[in-house]
Amino acid sequence: MAVWALGINHTTAPLDLRGRFAFALDQIAPTLQGLRQSLAGASARHPQIETAIISTCNRTEIYCAGNESAVDHTLGWLAQSGGVSPALLRSHSYALEDGLVARHAFRVASGLDSMVLGEAQILGQMKDAVRAAETAGALGTTLNQLFQRSFAVAKEVRSSTEIGAHSISMAAAAVRLAGQLFEDLSDIRVLFVGAGEMIELAATHFAAKDPKAIAIANRTLERGEKLATRFGGEVMRLADLPDRLHEFDAVISCTASSLPIIGLGAVERALKKRRHRPMFMVDLAVPRDIEPEVKALGDVYLYTVDDLATVVQTAQASRQAAVAQAEAIIDAGVQSFMHWMDLRSPPAGASGAASGAAVVPLIQQLNAQADEWRAAEIARAKKLLARGEDLDAVLEALSRGLTQKMLHGTMAELRAGDAEARAQTAQTVSRLFLRSQTKSSL
Structure with a gap:
């Protein structure tokens, strides 16, 4: 394999x-x-x-x-x-x-x-x-x-x-960068786009700074409401985002969208309404949620997951x-x-029928054979007990029957073949069945 x-x-x-x-x-x-x-x-x-x-x-x-x-x-x-x-x-x-x-x-x-x-x-x-x-x-x-x-x-x-x-998480790194742009994070309004695990983590870190307002924009309102309630924020539809983008100082986005959901035009209009007050934006999504051209705008500080790499390497x-x-x-x-x-791999040098056999299937076959013998002897013992046979005699017969079944093949091999084959078989049998004696003689 x-x-x-x-x-x-x-x-x-x-x-x-x-x-x-x-x-x-x-x-x-x-x-x-x-x-x-x-x-x-x-x-x-x-x-x-x-x-x-x-x-x-x-x-x-x-x-x-x-x-x-x-x-x-x-x-x-x-x-x-x-x-x-x-x-x-x-x-x-x-x-x-x-x-x-x-x-x-x-x-x-x-x-x-x-x-x-x-x-x-x-x-x-x-x-x-x-x-x-x-x-x-x-x-x-x-x-x-x-x-x-x-x-x-x-x-x-x-x-x-x-x-x-x-360790410095991506969310913690985002808060640290926001703190370098804004003097007091308690005076900012934060918008989270998405409601997945990464956004939940980021919201947890930002909420600890007690911002002025928190909003969750999500495609599914029910999931967004659950997260917004947890952090005392409001929920908004994703479709309303372009018209309200200017209200927020920080935007953290992480959705599963295959295409950007925050375009260059929407951000330009938001900046105009904000009279070019700076916006802090973090795009944690792959593929991107925010068009890369946004980074070129003079009043926008846009960071991607790769941009955060330097921050999170601190103290490693x-x-x-x-x-x-x-x-x-x-x-x-x-x-x-x-x-x-x-x-689970074929034994090295194996030939014939054994060449394709793996050790694990062989173990499974041995266990199945042993279970079959055990079941047969237990059934036989139950019949004897049902006929009123002595318990000690039944146990003796059960143990003898199991032993004979387990050793039958080995005994047959020890008696078969020429002297050299019997000698090799004897060594193998000694190693497998007489391990305590073999170990004590070393």
């Missing part, structure tokens, strides 16, 4: 390119279906391909598992879905296989690969992506193991280290010890996952 991953993130690709590959949660299922069909059509060896997609403002990553790696085909498919050439995507992406996939997934889940070192939001986003893949029927045993182990490693990293201590040096601890935990997790993968 091969595992591979392909991705772009805030360190490898610019914002506008990342925007081409942003998938909302409701897009994940059809996207995964398209990818699986593409991979299955490319090779007869990919009928049961496993796939998952993680898409956030800072990254889009595809995880796959199948009989053989298909990194190039996956890259070609993703490039086509984003409307760019494979060469361009390759120059801004990273491709990983096997153990490197596990290491990367564990680092992402633990917050070590985030723009904000140690941030916890990515773990929830990964869990959402896994649930979406499960719902789409695209997640199999291998990727499920990979992600469940990612979550376990992330939990250990957060409980055993201080990787998340003193003080956490390097925690990073080292986290990497050690991740190393152990990677070794454990690769050992699990090895157990």
Whole structure:
């Protein structure tokens, strides 16, 4: 079984390119279906391909598992879905296989690969992506193991280290930048566009500064009202935003829209009504919510997720010890996952019928055989007890019957073949059944 991953993130690709590959949660299922069909059509060896997609403002990553790696085909498919050439995507992406996939997934889940070192939001986003893949029927045993182990490693990293201590979130960075523009944040009016998790986080940070007014503009009024009530603000329809934009000193936007919802013309009209009093704007969305041309306006201070990178890197040096601890935990997790993968791979040098057999199916067969023997002996013992047989005699017969069934094949092999074959069998049997004696003689 091969595992591979392909991705772009805030360190490898610019914002506008990342925007081409942003998938909302409701897009994940059809996207995964398209990818699986593409991979299955490319090779007869990919009928049961496993796939998952993680898409956030800072990254889009595809995880796959199948009989053989298909990194190039996956890259070609993703490039086509984003409307760019494979060469361009390759120059801004990273491709990983096997153990490197596990290491990367564990680092992402633990917050070590985030723009904000140690941030916890990515773990929830990964869990959402896994649930979406499960719902789409695209997640199999291998990727499920990979992600469940990612979550376990992330939990250990957060409980055993201080990787998340003193981290500056994107929302906190936005408040810090606003504080550099406005003397007193309690005198400003703040508009939040959207009502998702990122906006909720940003509103929490701004509300702590007790601004003069808070408003939530959202496509769905019900969800916007819930958030507005929490922060003592008002809710407005997204359609009313252009006419009321001039009322707000700060605008923080993060929606799932595929096109900008705040255009250059709307901001120019707002500035005119404000008599060119400055506006602070933060676009946390990927793709963009605010047209990039807005940044050129003299009285607008527009920041994107990439613009906030410098701010959120503050004080990372003080956490390097925690990073080292986290990497050690991740190393152990990677070794454990690769050992699990090895157990599912064909034994090296195997021939004949055993060449395609993996250790895990063999273990399953042994367990099934043992359960069958146990069930047969229990049924036999119950019949004897029902006839009034002595309990001790029945237990003796049950244990003898199980022992004979378990040793029958071994005894037959010890008696079969030539002297050399019997000697090799004897060594194997001693190692498997006489482990305590073998260990004590060493």
